[in-house]
Amino acid sequence: MAIQLQAHAFAANPMRSNRPQSISPSSAHETLKSLLADPPDDVSNLKVKVLSFKNGKPLATSLESTSGSPPRWHLGWTPPSDFKGFSADSFVFLGEESETVYWAIDVSGDAGTAAKGAGGDGFCFVELRTLMVATDWADAGAMGELAIAGHARGLLEWHNTTRYCGYCGSNTIPIDAGRRKQCTKETCKKRIYPRVDPVVIMLVIDKANDRALLSRQFRFVPRMWSCLAGFVEPGESLEEAVRRETWEETGIEVGEVVYHSSQPWPVGPSSMPCQLMVGFHAYAKTFEIHVDKAELEDAQWHNREDVKKALTFAEYEKAQRTSAIKVNQMCKGVEKGQNFSSDFNVESGELAPMFIPGPFAIAHHLISSWVYQDDAEPMKQLNSSNL
Ligand SMILES: [Zn+2]
Known part of the structure; x- marks a missing residue:
């Protein structure tokens, strides 16, 4: 029997649907700025969430299952107050869902410090490929999270590779909540758009x-x-x-x-x-x-x-289960090693x-x-x- 998916992995991102968004990226950016300048004491009801990446790896967490199915990984969303010293321009707008605004940020450099993922806190930066293998393809919610991570990674890597204007070599700056970039040279000012x-x-x-x-x-x-x-x-x-x-x-x-x-x-x-x-x-x-x-x-x-x-x-299901357990172990701080070929070998x-x-x-x-x-x-x- 063929394994039929509703959509390919990394497609059908729930934040990229065609319906109109109720919050514009620019107003979301203003809100983010004020949250960074003056973080609220209670972030439990905050409708702004951030996904951080380190060296291309998204922050993930993993929950044990009670039904005997493998643990289920989730994206490690954290509040803006977790990002000390980062400017609002470092954040990239991902979208809005049920009035919550989602951002991504690359914390690989030394522009600031991120609170989660340092080890022992239930969060871990995990290779996107490992998460891909660990995703239960029959679970639409899990496939949606994978698609969000893929979209965010593509955007952040695009930011990394477009630090300079391709026309004049000057620095570029993010505009439009990180969805575009623009050359800083007055006589150039070229706009750069994400491409595939x-x-x-x-x-x-x-x-x-x-x-x-x-x-x-x-x-x-x-x-x-x-x-x-x-x-x-x-x-x-x-x-x-x-x-x-x-x-x-x-x-x-x-x-x-x-x-x-x-x-x-x-x-x-x-x-x-x-x-x-x-x-x-x-x-x-x-x-x-x-x-x-x-x-x-x-x-x-x-x-x-x-x-x-x-x-x-x-043994695709066995590979999925093995990888899901591995992600769980990594988030617990038990397993550190990440080996691509072993991710793929198990399915052979x-x-x-x-x-x-x-x-x-x-x-x-x-x-x-x-x-x-x-x-x-x-x-x-x-x-x-x-x-
Ligand atoms: Zn330029």
């Missing part, structure tokens, strides 16, 4: 022989196979990018290219935290593989039954000679929708946001 980097990701299919092309990148953990992917270059369409990347990496010519769905991907390399994965099924016209060894470790045709086995044997299943990335990745859905031949369904589902 589109990445095409494609399952290349040999229709006649009922098999699909899976590949291994050098950084993959052992036995993991996935789709081809690559950045879109200036002057090409998405379909052209699919054909060019497939040709460059495997020597295979692609004909028809069919859109599947797309996924925000804030857990790419730290230099590229705002990727948008745009997923396709791509139908091969030629079948002889010539792997570009500079780009890929390997690429091979796999028949449908083998890929189905890889999906069936994979002991019997499977190969495995496919988990349901948090668009690659999983590109592959499983081909395996289970329900091409139309996931696209409809994944594009509808009803959270």
Whole structure:
């Protein structure tokens, strides 16, 4: 059975819905300023909450479950008074929900001190990838928190990489509650807007022989196979990018290219935290593989039954449970180590000679929708946001 999600991981952020917001970012910014200047004694009913990040990791906490299900992580929201010495301009507006305003801040530098996450207080800065694996994909609330963390991380990293104006090299300052930036040089004053980097990701299919092309990148953990992917270059369409990347990496010519769905991907390399994965099924016209060894470790045709086995044997739920327990231990201060490959290794299943990335990745859905031949369904589902 295919794992069907209501929306891809990191999509369907509940703070990004289309309904009008009752509080404008600028008035929220004024409120934040006065709260920082004159923190109230009682913050229990305060309708302003802050999510802090350290080195790209959001502050999280974790609650034990009473029903035997794994512990559930939550974002570590704290009041503005927890951020001594930070200016209001360091905060980035995330949105508003039920009259509560949410902000994010990067506390990696020495601009001030943050109260939580130093250890032993039930809070911990956790890699977003670890939280992603630890998220129960059937829990819409948990998926919503993951999406908020992904949005915040993308925005904060964008702030980090746009400290200087790309036109004249002068300093930039945040404006509009951190949702834009502007060059400080009088004669330039260029405005800079957050952007995403589109990445095409494609399952290349040999229709006649009922098999699909899976590949291994050098950084993959052992036995993991996935789709081809690559950045879109200036002057090409998405379909052209699919054909060019497939040709460059495997020597295979692609004909028809069919859109599947797309996924925000804030857990790419730290230099590229705002990727948008745009997923396709791509139908091969030629079948002889010539792997570009500079780009890929390997690429091979796999028949449908083998890929189905890889999906069936994979222990995605066990991986989710293991990661959720790990986050809980980290928040208790019991476990400190964070190892990416162990996060992913656990889902491989002991019997499977190969495995496919988990349901948090668009690659999983590109592959499983081909395996289970329900091409139309996931696209409809994944594009509808009803959270
Ligand atoms: Zn400038």
